[in-house]
Amino acid sequence: MQQKTGRAIEYPLPDDIGWAVIDCLRHGRPPTTTSIVFVRHQPPFEPFGPDQNLYHIITKYTRLAGIAVPDGHRGLHSLRHMVARTLLEHGTALPQIADILGHATVQSTHTDLAIDVAGLQRCALDPEEVFADGRP
Numbered sequence: 001m002q003q004k005t006g007r008a009i010e011y012p013l014p015d016d017i018g019w020a021v022i023d024c025l026r027h028g029r030p031p032t033t034t035s036i037v038f039v040r041h042q043p044p045f046e047p048f049g050p051d052q053n054l055y056h057i058i059t060k061y062t063r064l065a066g067i068a069v070p071d072g073h074r075g076l077h078s079l080r081h082m083v084a085r086t087l088l089e090h091g092t093a094l095p096q097i098a099d100i101l102g103h104a105t106v107q108s109t110h111t112d113l114a115i116d117v118a119g120l121q122r123c124a125l126d127p128e129e130v131f132a133d134g135r136p
Contacts (some may be wrong), residue, residue, distance in 0.1 A: 009099070056061035084109065 006123045010136050013021075021037065024087035032039050048054060058079065062069055069078045080101060096120040 005102050005104050007102075009102075011100070 001007070025037070029037065030041055030045040032045040034047055039045050041048055045088060062078065069082075084097055084101060087100065088094075092100075094106050100107045101109060103109050
């Protein structure tokens with residue numbers, strides 16, 4: 001369920017991610033009775049609560065993995081920016097990116113997208129061609 005829009009949404013699960021989740025459940029998950037997939041790895045082994053800040057966890061492991069995060073973006077928000085940017089760079093349409101991020105409008109998505117100079121250059125129009133028919 002998308003928290004921002006309240007709509008149910010399903011995403012395709014690539015095989016490698018699916019196998020990684022299965023491996024995590026079989027070999028990395030602490031003993032718990034919850035049906036929630038991702039749980040705390042320190043007692044109590046429960047799902048993350050709404051008041052628990054995952055910022056520090058994500059920042060720590062992003063740093064350990066050597067993932068470069070743009071200045072000013074940390075925690076879960078940095079992941080949103082990276083997903084939005086990666087989708088844009090792979091030619092995903094803006095309305096689809098908005099749906100994936102859970103935005104009600106495409107305009108909301110602009111804040112999650114950094115300027116894609118290469119993408120803008122591909123869209124640039126040649127003024128000579130545009131005004132070739134003599135009209136301003």
